[in-house]
Amino acid sequence: MQAGTDPNNPALPHGEEPEGFRLARIGDLQDLEGGVYWPRLQPHFLKPHFKLLRYKIQERTGADRTPKFFSVRGASGVGDLDVAYVADRLAATLTVTGSGIPDYCLTAVSRGALKFGGAPGARTVPGIGRSVGLVYRGVPGTTLSATGSHERLSVWIPATSLNQRLAALLGGPVTKDIAFEPVFDWDAVPAQRLRRLMELMVEELRAPTPFAGSELASRSFIDLMLYTLLRALPHNHSDHLARAGSPAIPGIIRRAEAYIHAHVEEPIALHEVAEAAGCSVRSLQLGFRRFRETTPLAAIRFARLVAVRDALRTGDIAGTVTDLALRFGFTNPSRFALDYKAAFGEAPRDALRRGSGHRRHRR
Known part of the structure; x- marks a missing residue:
């Protein structure tokens, strides 16, 4: 500016x-x-x-x-x-x-x-x-x-x-x-x-179109920013937030993950995942930390990466890899490519070529 x-x-x-x-x-x-x-x-x-x-x-x-x-x-x-x-x-x-x-x-x-x-x-x-x-x-x-x-x-x-x-x-x-x-x-x-x-x-x-015009990406960003604000800055509810909530049980985690996987192409807010799992956001965060050694937001992001990989493997792709990434809420192509390679050990374009080769061989 x-x-x-x-x-x-x-x-x-x-x-x-x-x-x-x-x-x-x-x-x-x-x-x-x-x-x-x-x-x-x-x-x-x-x-x-x-x-x-x-x-x-x-x-x-x-x-x-x-x-x-x-x-x-x-x-x-x-x-x-x-x-x-x-x-x-x-x-x-x-x-x-x-x-x-x-x-x-x-x-x-x-x-x-x-x-x-x-x-x-x-x-x-x-x-x-x-x-x-x-x-x-x-x-x-x-x-x-x-x-x-x-x-x-x-x-x-x-x-x-x-x-x-x-x-x-x-x-x-x-x-x-x-x-x-x-x-x-x-x-x-x-x-x-x-x-x-x-x-x-x-x-x-x-950018000419912030968050590449993706409602999913902008809503996820707002969600992250407001939760960070409530955690980062002191207010009259901070002590209550700091007290540990009841630990999540595996059933809660399974319900949360099922909701995430069912909505990978839609905007997902943490309070919606918690509601589907039947717990508070605090308990959801504690549960993922205890049983998955990650955070709910990281779990959402990984679920979207898995969905992209599955689409590349099955050929469920219309347009470019960038178009596919945007479909699942990844608005920064270079950052998406780095995250994909870190998760699966190969570039998304290589996965697309390998998937195409397997499909041709089966025919």
Whole structure:
């Protein structure tokens, strides 16, 4: 997203716009502060409550000194996640107005710094920069004050989606809203995994068709990202999550594997596997670790690789090997080829040629 920069205003891309985002370049205070730019971000951020996000420029300059474009607002998304790109040359404050926003926001700052203020009466947290992450819910009165020459990326996550994953991990309904500790260290090992997923998401958004247009791949990615978020960052349910669930029994594992094998060509969420197996996601994870020495996500990926191998052997393939890989949710051809060879000791194209030879010989 930073292919070129303006040396005097490094927060804003210079010459090239951020890839994979609908952009609104703003040079009028009324446009920014009145929210006139929102329609330019469509088809993203369509939910009405996002209009309750209001910006105000704090760093006023004379008319002759105000840059032509002093702000850029960008929008993209993966599934039900809305992704925002913000770059400001002038210091600005974001305020959540009205009845608030039910979503949670995960924010990574790449330039400048933020000061976060939660609900009225809550403590204010200054000094949020490149090494400090921020996660918060859009309660009324929340504020983010950014320095000039500032740039950040924010992922807005629906509360219902996050609660669904937490309930699956806990094995029961969520009776209290999730309340995260707002700031965290990106260098901590759990947070590093979350950051790598954000980087992978941005990489996919740059592609002409993110995740190769595969609903299976994008849904699996969202599933992984939200489970990682709940595990990586501290919140009011963390202690409950940390307590070991009841160990899974082989019957649960067999039911889970049967469900996975029956749905290898469809999007598979962990809570769906757990429901089919008759256990919580936590117990599912413990069971696979104990009885299969792997994780449910790794088991899903391996089942898809086996399905590709079987299709190559039987000739159940229309088009190229890449087309077949995409059919089973593998959107990165080179990564798929490496995973296939690591699992089976040969390249998928070699398996296809060998399978074709066997079929000709039988005829």
